[in-house]
Amino acid sequence: MTKTDFLEAVGEVGEDAVRECLEAAPRRGARWTRIVPAVAAACAAIVCGVLLWHSPFPSGQEGTDPREADGFVIRNGVLLAYEGEADRVTIPDGVTEIADGAFRENARAAQITAVRLGASVVKVGVNAFAGLSALEEIGIAEENGAFAERDGMLCTADGTLLLRYVGEGTEYAIPEGVLYIAAHAFQDAPLETVTFPDGLLLIGCYAFADCRSLARIDLPASVAQIDEGAFSGCGRAVDGSVPVDVILGRDAFSNVPFFLTMLAGTTSPLEAVVRGTVAxxxxxxxxxxxxxxxxxxxxxxxxxxxxxxxxxxxxxxxxxxxxxxxxxxxxxxxxxxxxxxxxxxxxxxxxxxxxxxxxxxxxxxxxxxxxxxxxxxxxxxxxxxxxxxxxxxxxxxxxxxxxxAAAGWSVVFDEAGREGAGLWTGITFYHEDGRIVRCAHGWDSVTEYRLTFSPDGTRCAVEYDRGDAWCLGVQALNGDRFEVSRSDYVEYLNRYFGAYVPGALAWEDENTLRGQNENGAFSWDLREVYPTQLG
Amino acid sequence: MEDAEIRRLLEVRSEEALRGLSEEYGALAESIAHRIVGDRRDAQECVSDACLAVWNTVPPAVPRSMKAYFCTLARRAAIKRLRYNTAHKREGAVSFPELAFLPDRAGSAGDGARLGALIGRWLSRQPRRGRLLFMKRYYMGESIAELAGFFGISENNVSVRLSRLRDSLRRELEKEGVEI
Incomplete structure (x- = not known):
């Protein structure tokens, strides 16, 4: 096969794959919606010294044209946009403010790892760093008195704007007096518990994105606005409460299990379903x-x-x-x-x-x-x-x-509705004489897996480590077709039934598994959707 | 111009359809072609070839997605051009250096459809991210840097994942008796 043969063949893989690839959207856009706060009181409470939400242009400023050099677009000392290509960005001297969304339109925003502020910057917008999903550090010149580092945070001198979390450990109490949390401030932090102070007004874009260990999100009633993606990806947050009339940006709670519990103190019907209180x-x-x-x-x-x-x-x-x-x-x-x-x-x-x-x-x-x-x-x-x-x-x-299907098995379909023989892990099974005889491991995020075959060799339970959790899937041989069980022990069960514990799995009969999770033993008739906790 | 409108214009044999097609998808098709042939003028010719192909085949063909159809035709034209260029030793931009282990000889076109079906089956068993990565690299021709930006991962990560994908595909093809 030549290179051209290969490239040509890729063009013949079928329309679904081509369409999927043409329509795919990037993982996380740097765009965010400008939300006009409905609550005038919240607006009035905004303290001068911090340039907030939507307008990147300081009001009433006429005069000089924007100055552009090295990709910095600056007008009257305000950095409006950065269009350069550096991975580590040093804000030029003379800039006094960084406007919201200054990095939003930069095509390489997701590659920028550091931003350095000199002594001249005195104001930073809450969403100034929106789009910098890979930001690792914000450096501030020592002689800059407008900012400080204390109590585990980089903040404005008056402590009202939390620019970046720099603490350690798994618990953190955001200090009293913080009113605004900057974009990406806590992104990817390994925190399990975060306490939010009363008086907090605004949580910026992606501020807590991908905090995968966060177990609860309890926000005080003072919070008026939560920007795009603020808690997206907090996949372990199974409980919490959010004020009733808060303004929400797009994807603010996407992939958060409790996101449906939106009314503080009450539970939405779907949440009740998930917790088993409604059929x-x-x-x-x-x-x-x-x-x-x-x-x-x-x-x-x-x-x-x-x-x-x-x-x-x-x-x-x-x-x-x-x-x-x-x-x-x-x-x-x-x-x-x-x-x-x-x-x-x-x-x-x-x-x-x-x-x-x-x-x-x-x-x-x-x-x-x-x-x-x-x-x-x-x-x-x-x-x-x-x-x-x-x-x-x-x-x-x-x-x-x-x-x-009475057996509780279904032929595995992928998202496009095509039949496939592998599990999501990419493991492919082979059969001979009515028994599963061999498997081949594809790749994905699975780093380790364990197989446990049923006594008659027609079923195989696969315990696999996805990196963030252990999961369980079962594949069955039906005649000459492979089928997978309808429910894997994956996110939903890991969250609501207890984290899966590998290594203690056994087949009781061809339809029943006995295993362990963090709450003890469970039994699972694979024709049922949910397992039964035993101990 | 909406797809439905383009299809309608094609049906009544109005050349406005082609103008609409190139307005909507011309830039995308040209970028795909360019990443394969490496030359701007060649790429533009491929897009013209694709327009002609659309004109000649629709109707009776009713593509579900004009974008996918048009891009596939442009890409096919680009592959054809690449074969021609290789045969005549015309250098284009070096695309896909990681495929350098594959011979570059021009020659028989081989059974692209069968190979494509095999790759398609293998692709359907991959998780979505793997599918997207593979297709964006080898169908669209996007660079490693572009892919890293799209998926929000490092360039090294992209290379490693692509290499694993190629290994998986190679094992699959070997199983099916395809000579690598």
Missing amino acids: PSEAIRLSDTAALLTQIGEILAFYGGEGTGEGSFAYGAIAEAPPLPEGAVLPEAVTMEDLSFTDRGWGKTGVYDMQITLPLGGAPTVSMVMEAYLYAPGAVLYWKDASFRIARVYFTEDAEAAAP
């Missing part, structure tokens, strides 16, 4: 049912010969759907009472799965089956913003068959 199939009735019925209406219109095949359901739901079976009659309109729901729990992709069945007329046993997952845009605050989105449509002759 999961009730969840569908508590979400945006109008959105669900609209999607079903669009699907019925398509099968009825109208409609474009595009709608608010997921791409591909209809494009890959089979034709309507003979004799089946579509209903004129659909209400929630016509539908039956089967909860499928938290799927592999970390979203909540629901199967929806709609019996069709004309042929008594034909039903339309729709697989839906809970979809929530960006920073979802309220249950009513979350809705189920239909991702796959098919038909079944037999209403019984519409129930999830």
